[in-house]
Amino acid sequence: MNSPIRKLAVVVSLMFAALLVATTWIQFFQAETLRETAGNRRTLLQEYGRDRGAILVQGTPIAESEPTDNDLRWIRTYSQGRRYAHVSGYYSFTYGAGLGLERSANALLAGSDSSLFYRRLPDLLTGREPTGATLELTIDPTIQQAADEALGDRRGAVVALDPSTGAILAMVSHPTYDPNRLASHNLSAVQESYEELAADDSRPMTNRAIAGDLYPPGSVFKLVVAATALESNQFDPDSELPSPLRYTLPGTETSIPNFGGSSCSGGDTTTLFDSVRVSCNTSFAWLAGELGAEALNAQAEEFGFGQSLQVPLPVTPSSYPVGADDAQVGLTGIGQYDVRVTPLQVAMVSAGIANNGQVMTPYLIETVRDKDLSEIDTTTAQEFNDAISESTAEELTEMMVAVVEDGSGYRAAVPGVQVAGKTGTAEYGSSGAAHAWFTGFAPADDPQIAVAVVVESATDDWTGETGGVVAAPIARAVLESGVNR
């Protein structure tokens, strides 16, 4: 009977070999796929179980992980949730790392970023849980607070930049939400909150400053048109532009009036300087036609239109319409038709003018630090593009100063500080409703802060809320907090 027992032993070996192959297949070759399978609670728990890095604003955490006693081990808390919601995003067990930096800088916060590999090597060898990196932001809490409070209950967004570096000093989008509601461990309440936020018509989770439905820029786009004109060398600030009471768009019967039906200068022509100061529509519509879509688009792209940016939050590219006919090009001259912008893009235009024509790349993360706060990486300011010449920048600055001192933007004036700015009132739809804009920087001779404000129309009808009335005071509050810091 020994021979069949030996053969039986071979059969047993084959059975064990099958098990070795099967376990190797599952635990080695398939392990990665299995880990990434949707609904794998282990992966969620493990990722959630890590000591996630904090997000700091001038040393104060706006998002941090605190240890808990339950299975999830950590809870993410947002100390000023509503104020920083669109910067921080949320980190939820159910919905993962969503929006804001929680999502865009997830790899750093979770400690899995490849830049952290060598620092994590000892953890890997000792089997210690890796810890995430801490992010120190460029946000200035005073400016953020001023922007948040000034915008108040209105829907809209405020972005403030340091013109010389591109550092984002404030980023506010209203309405906002409380990320703590999504980070809670009461999972049914979290689901309820999420569904409520997702279904809300006012879209509180949308970051209007960089990624909302794009806004028409209205008259703030005149800065780009004026820049194109000055850069073309065919115009200077004193060039006289035709400014009829109504300007008939080329090839159509349609004519556009100036705001309130006024003439821009009392005469038939207005200088480029005054056209900017009083925000003359008819002269700018004419000017756009003179310059042409190609030149306008090229100048817009110099400022950043049409380019994807990561700050590291993804910024929706702003756009100048392609293939517009002559009439439509005329409309783009006053920032209507299909010109679409983000508030960040508008702020970049102002910042570029403020910074002698140099647009800096906007960024939100100042320093990446390890758990022990030792520095891992610091963002260095980078030039995004030389958008306009220094002289053009100077001339535009003078015009913008006039806007605030003696024009449509006088409500943005800060006592004792020379403010440069431009108002905008961007009609949308057909009923006359308009978004109010203001963009500018201060002090005009030594710019420390550039800002863009958009306030959405409260109703679907014209309410008389122009950029100068609604947006300029908000910009004033932000600029004031910025020059006094």
Next chain:
Amino acid sequence: MTTITTFRPRTGRTTELILLVFAIGIVMLAYVNVGLAVRGEVPANLLTTGGIFLAVTVGFHLVLRWRARYADPLLLPIATLLNGLGLVMILRLDYAAGREMGSLVAGRQVMWSALGIILAAVVLFVIRDHRVLRRYTYIAMVAGFVLLLMPMLPLIGHEENGSRLWIRIAGFSFQPGEVAKIALTVFFAGYLVATRDALSLVGRRFLGLQLPRGRDLGPILAAWGLSIMILVAQRDLGSSLLFFGLFVAMLYVATERVSWIIIGLSLFCAGAYVAFRLFAHVQTRVNLWLDPFDPTASSDQVAKGLMGMGHGGLFGTGLGEGFPHLTYFANSDYIFASFAEELGLIGVFAMLMLYALLVERGLRTAIGAREGFGKLLAAGLAFSIGLQIFVVVGGLTRVIPLTGLTTPFLSAGGSSLIANWIIVALLLRISDHARRPVAERVTDEVQPAVGATAPQPGGGR
């Protein structure tokens, strides 16, 4: 002759003791590991626990020194190591489930382990020579069948996890199939030793195969019928495969005829296919096997087990660091997946090697045994452990459809643990007999006929 009697072969008992201490060392290390990972402290009762564990197993070792000096030295350390690791994992899962002192599954399992070891010692005491068992061939048959069919009875039969493998009397649940496995192995061994000549020598040759006579097909048809009945009524492919596979393997060992294997496998496949076509619960199992991640599947147990194993990867999360408790039955049917998650592929290989070694020592015992009954019994017992591991781990890893069998020595549950310790005791007894030098044997080569008086063993000592 006197010149040779001075030679005494090595008993291997010292090797056994060293390995035993080593095994307990590994278990204690795992215990400390779990304590540190889950509780952040070294278990306070580490020394007491280790001491008691050592005392019980060394006690068993002393019984072997006294009663089975030549028994295989690897069986006890392997069984001890597996049993101990099972205890640690069950305790770790107790912690994960938030169970506290007094209601610990591990607490009960410790008692069952002690009982298992004591019963194994008793078996070694009572059965001085395994050949006595041959006298109980038909009693074993009846006992085996009754035990197997008990879960199908109303009132005491009990269904868990979709399989009807349990009986429940007065609050105690018991898996009689585990004990039936031993009884049936004894029966198969006794029966086949008596009938092997008829089953192997007579018959016609066809296509190079020695085919049996029609009337000799009776036993295999009976075993097949029984296994199909288990498959259908108890809804368990595992037990069905285990019993039928065991029978066919022992039939092959007894007759040395490959034709039996072919006949057996064809019968089983045909029966399983018919059962698959006819019964919805068999189809469910098969579908779950083919596509465990199907969102419309009736259970996500296989998927969760696979995710756990994948989570463990090559090196595992470390004891106490994974999430094995996210899988249902993590401390019983799925305990092997729990180990896979926390010890990784490396740990899985080590544990499979332990089992392979256990089976190999059993088969070696069978080869060394000097008479047919011992050979068949040892081969059957060893193969049953190997086959059971294959069915259980194969079920988790999708080699075959998932079944409800326990993992020998690891799974929480008393019946399985006791049955496996008795198997180890029987293998120890047979190996002692097989390895014992001729000079120390008196009743050797005397094949007791069924019903004959018991031989007097151990007279030479």
